[in-house]
Each structure stands twice: as structure tokens, then as C-alpha cells.
Amino acid sequence: MTDVTVQTVVDALEAAYPPALAESWDQVGLICGDPDAKVTKVAFALDCTQEVAERAVAAGAQLLVVHHPLLLRGVHSVAANTPKGKVIHTLLAGGCALFAAHTNADSARPGVSDKLAELVGITPGRPIKPVLLDATDRWGVHVPPAAAADLKRALFSVGAGAIGDYRECAFSVEGTGEFTPVEGANPTDGAVGTHYTGDEIRIEFVARAGDRRRIVEKLREAHPYEEPAFDVVQMADTSDLDKATGLGRIGELPEPMTLREFTQQVANALPETAWGVRAAGDPDQIVQKVAVSSGSGDSFLADVAKLGVDVYVTSDLRHHPVDEHLRAGGPAVIDTAHWASEFPWTEQAESIVAPLSVDTEILHIRTDPWTISAHPE
Numbered sequence: 001m002t003d004v005t006v007q008t009v010v011d012a013l014e015a016a017y018p019p020a021l022a023e024s025w026d027q028v029g030l031i032c033g034d035p036d037a038k039v040t041k042v043a044f045a046l047d048c049t050q051e052v053a054e055r056a057v058a059a060g061a062q063l064l065v066v067h068h069p070l071l072l073r074g075v076h077s078v079a080a081n082t083p084k085g086k087v088i089h090t091l092l093a094g095g096c097a098l099f100a101a102h103t104n105a106d107s108a109r110p111g112v113s114d115k116l117a118e119l120v121g122i123t124p125g126r127p128i129k130p131v132l133l134d135a136t137d138r139w140g141v142h143v144p145p146a147a148a149a150d151l152k153r154a155l156f157s158v159g160a161g162a163i164g165d166y167r168e169c170a171f172s173v174e175g176t177g178e179f180t181p182v183e184g185a186n187p188t189d190g191a192v193g194t195h196y197t198g199d200e201i202r203i204e205f206v207a208r209a210g211d212r213r214r215i216v217e218k219l220r221e222a223h224p225y226e227e228p229a230f231d232v233v234q235m236a237d238t239s240d241l242d243k244a245t246g247l248g249r250i251g252e253l254p255e256p257m258t259l260r261e262f263t264q265q266v267a268n269a270l271p272e273t274a275w276g277v278r279a280a281g282d283p284d285q286i287v288q289k290v291a292v293s294s295g296s297g298d299s300f301l302a303d304v305a306k307l308g309v310d311v312y313v314t315s316d317l318r319h320h321p322v323d324e325h326l327r328a329g330g331p332a333v334i335d336t337a338h339w340a341s342e343f344p345w346t347e348q349a350e351s352i353v354a355p356l357s358v359d360t361e362i363l364h365i366r367t368d369p370w371t372i373s374a375h376p377e
């Protein structure tokens with residue numbers, strides 16, 4: 001008898017796809033079901049449609065893992081006579097929990113865009129938009145010597161100066177500060193209209209970038225000066241950018257090819273949809289440096305133009321943004337079905353769950369809403 005529960009599987013998925021990587025507008029994690037319920041089978045799909053929910057229950061799964069959150073926006077009813085409520089009822093009546101890994105799975109390494117990058121023929125490198133979860137700030141604060149100890153104590157109280165298992169870490173150097181207060185100033189030291197020179201200490205420390213706002217507030221509150229002099233820079237490890245988390249990926253094709261050839265390569269690599277894959281740009285232009293972003297990626301058109309790529313593969317593109325992007329000299333654009341760019345991720349998610357000694361099944365249901373592509377006869 002298995003002792004794997006819904007929570008066991010959720011823990012494994014959230015270790016691979018940390019919820020902290022999700023975009024601020026997103027809702028990820030367990031949508032319905034009991035975390036303590038036993039699990040012998042897990043099913044995978046991109047969207048939880050009614051058909052997918054019914055298939056998951058029929059397959060005997062106690063947990064369905066999807067990419068798109070079912071209830072992204074606030075709801076006040078999950079009654080069975082609403083489409084989403086019916087999905088929830090089908091799952092709960094069938095003893096099946098529902099879990100979504102959305103933008104956290106997009107940003108993670110490996111994530112949804114890594115799978116897409118590999119399929120279209122590039123080794124995934126840096127994200128289009130890196131997200132540095134544990135970024136560190138380096139601070140320098142100038143203060144009169146008599147006020148230095150109190151100021152440090154105040155800053156340490158809001159997270160400044162923590163390094164590993166050490167707390168209240170700082171470095172100080174003595175120097176000379178100078179300034180001329182002008183009309184309207186209310187200086188602690190010196191007088192309006194007179195150039196002032198005095199001893200100051202520069203206190204340096206590090207802090208989590210996430211604590212930046214709290215530290216600025218505390219600094220302004222605790223510093224004796226009306227206008228405290230300070231600087232803060234975020235430390236970036238550019239050598240790790242290729243492994244950084246974030247949305248989208250950049251990589252290079254082993255050999256250059258025409259846009260026409262690459263578009264065909266993308267179409268061959270992705271699951272088939274009714275309207276296939278289309279491209280914008282000169283079909284004969286040579287492409288090698290590629291950006292990909294699974295799902296809707298038009299918000300990155302300006303970013304990929306700056307990154308010097310030849311072609312950008314994404315989904316859900318519209319006339320005006322693409323037209324304006326190309327006229328501004330931006331890279332060629334390949335537009336796939338949203339579902340086709342992301343469905344292959346289900347294999348990646350399955351490989352995370354499979355080692356937990358549960359059965360797994362990818363539900364091969366094409367949840368792309370588009371079903372016909374007609375051309376004049």
C-alpha cells in the first residue's frame with residue numbers, strides 16, 4: 001500500500017517549481033482536493049477542461065497536474081451548473097485533486113520554456129527576463145560618528161547585515177563629508193548658506209534585495225540628517241545568467257537556416273494543431289540566434305529586439321504589435337498555438353512525479369480551442 005499523498009506529490013512539484021517564482025498576478029498550487037488523500041496515480045494535462053477532468057477520473061488518478069490555473073480570478077460560486085464548478089464537482093466526486101504549476105513552472109530551471117527550446121532545436125541559455133529570487137544589495141551609508149552605532153542597530157533590526165549564519169555584519173571607514181545647506185534646509189549640522197565640512201563614517205553592509213524598501217524607510221527614520229547620503233547597488237552574477245530563473249530562453253541553432261526552414265522545424269517539433277505554425281518576416285532571411293517564450297509572449301517583443309536574436313518563437317501574437325515590432329527592425333517572429341508550445345511540458349512534470357512510486361499518465365487531449373484552419377479553395 002502506498003503512503004504517497006497529494007501533499008507528497010505537491011512537495012515534489014513545488015521543489016522543482018518554487019511558488020515564489022510565480023508572477024505576482026498568478027495563482028499557483030493546490031486548487032482542490034485533500035492534501036492528506038492517498039495517491040496511486042497522477043495524471044497530467046495543460047488545461048483542466050471538463051473533458052480533461054472526466055478523463056483524469058476515468059483513468060483512476062487521485063491527482064491531476066495542469067499548467068493553467070482553473071480559478072485565476074476571484075469566484076463566488078463553484079456550483080455544478082457553472083463550467084468551472086462542474087469541473088471541480090467532477091474532480092471531487094471522482095476523488096481527484098487538482099494542482100497547477102503556472103508561471104513558477106515557466107521561470108524554473110528546467111521549466112516550460114526549456115522544454116520548448118529543446119524541441120525547436122536550441123540549447124536553452126539565459127532567460128529573456130531573468131528573475132533573481134535571492135538577489136543581494138550592497139549598501140553604503142554616510143553618518144556622523146556619534147550616530148553610527150544607533151543607526152547600525154536600527155538597520156540590523158530590519159534585516160541589514162545578514163550573511164549566512166552571521167548577523168550584524170558591517171564594514172566602516174572614516175572620511176570627511178561636506179555640503180552647503182541652501183534655503184529651505186533644516187540641517188542637523190552646519191548652517192544655511194555656509195559650506196560645512198565634518199567627520200563622517202561610511203557604513204557598508206549587504207542585505208536581501210527584497211528588504212530594500214524596509215531598509216530605506218528605517219534609514220530615513222533613524223538617520224540624524226534631513227537628507228541621508230546613501231547608495232545601494234544590486235549585486236548581479238552575470239556568469240550564471242545562462243542558468244538563471246525567469247521567463248523565456250535564448251539559444252543558438254547549431255547551424256544557420258532560413259526563416260522558412262526554421263518555421264518548418266518548429267512545426268515538425270511541436271504537437272499538431274488545426275492552424276499550425278506561422279511566421280512574420282522575410283522567409284529567406286537567415287536565422288540562428290533564437291528566443292523562445294512558451295505561451296503568450298507578445299509582452300517580450302521589445303526585450304527580444306534588444307537581445308539581438310534573429311527570431312522569436314512564442315504564441316498568441318496580434319497584428320499591430322508584430323507589425324510595429326518588425327517595422328522597428330525587430331527579429332522575425334514565429335507564432336505557434338499556445339497549447340502546442342506548452343503541452344510538451346507535461347512530460348517534464350511527469351518526470352518529476354514518476355520517481356515517487358506512483359503511476360503516471362499524460363492525458364493526450366488537444367485543449368487548443370482552435371479547431372479549423374480554412375484557406376480559399
Ligand SMILES: [Zn+2]
Pocket residue numbers: 067068294295296338342
Ligand atoms: Zn500558457
